[in-house]
Amino acid sequence: LPLRPDLAPDPAHDTVAYEFEGGAIRPAAAHDYSYSWGGAGFRGTAHGVALFGARVMRDGFLSPKARAVMWTPSLMNDGTPVMEGEDRIAFGWRIRTDNDGQQIAHHAGAAIGARSALMLYPERGESVALLSNAVWVSDITETAAMLAAPFQADPTGPQTRCPIWASQYSGSFGDKPVTGTVRFAMTDGICRGTLGLGNAAGDWFDALPQASTDGLAVISILPGDRLDRGALVTPSGTYDFRRQPDGSFVAALSPARKFVVRLQR
Structure with missing residues (x-):
């Protein structure tokens, strides 16, 4: 996979990460992410992250048993599900059902001056990755879902003409x-x-x-x-x-x- 640990700045390939401070935009300082290599702190392209998601859904990269364990929502000692907002928390993944009834497995991340999201649609075999070089994309998960929407919409469904008449x-x-x-x-x-x-x-x-x-x-x-x-x-x-x-x-x-x-x- 075209992903590797974030060891040191790579000016030839890196984008510039930005922060917002006091209403002004400034480049974010470099940071040592080696403490997070167990599950984060990697660098790569959106294509590389999407490819990782596609491999996760494919037998051979992971066994079906391992994938099932990874996507099984966790429970508290009293049997209630572990939740974050509308998501149920599994092993490193957030699990939810969207407004169209499709299962989604996803995770978003934040770094200094950057955000990322990976969203999988296991029933459709679709993987969507979105990377941002500014930390304030507060709804990056919803944005990633909209990247997938044109490939999932029913072209034969209800049709409303473009409202060019509206003012x-x-x-x-x-x-x-x-x-x-x-x-x-x-x-x-x-x-x-x-x-x-x-x-x-x-x-x-x-x-x-x-x-x-x-x-x-x-x-x-x-x-x-x-x-x-x-x-x-x-x-x-x-x-x-x-x-x-x-x-x-x-x-x-x-x-x-x-x-x-x-x-x-």
């Missing part, structure tokens, strides 16, 4: 009402749009360490004149943006914070 939206961000401008267009055969901020959603994103933003991009995950499901691209990560039966679109930034959008002319 504004109303809705809610968490428990606060929001309104804003909106613009959609077909670009390179894909429906793309921008949601204007200047509301409670904008205030929340502006409080993050990254630079402030005036709008969020929406990109359909399916080609053609349709927006049944898209990716909401934000400073903290990319989220699933789905059309609901009532015609609205919802992106869940967390279990307690949903961005609900109702498009209007």
Whole structure:
């Protein structure tokens, strides 16, 4: 595998890692990660990490018994599952079921000035890796899932035409009402749009360490004149943006914070 311990800086191949401090961006200092080599502290490419995930799912690299042990959620002494948020904790992996009922085995990591995520879909045999050279990608797991979404979406499902007619939206961000401008267009055969901020959603994103933003991009995950499901691209990560039966679109930034959008002319 094209992965190796992080022994020393390798300027010929390394990207620059960045930190946010006091609203400013600065290169992160080098760090000795040798203490973590039992399960971390490696360097490689996104392709190398994804290849590792693919090998984990393939018989011969690991035995089915070893894989089953690795992905069996742990239990407390009283029999309750060990949890972190919505995930059940297994042997080095987080286990969950997504909104479409698919099992996911994943793990995310953080280093000084960097983040990473590896997400496996065992039932589909798909492996997704995402590396970031800035530490503040708070929802990197959700972002990795959106990289896989175009390969999993049902092209024969409900079809909503690209809302190029829309000029504004109303809705809610968490428990606060929001309104804003909106613009959609077909670009390179894909429906793309921008949601204007200047509301409670904008205030929340502006409080993050990254630079402030005036709008969020929406990109359909399916080609053609349709927006049944898209990716909401934000400073903290990319989220699933789905059309609901009532015609609205919802992106869940967390279990307690949903961005609900109702498009209007």
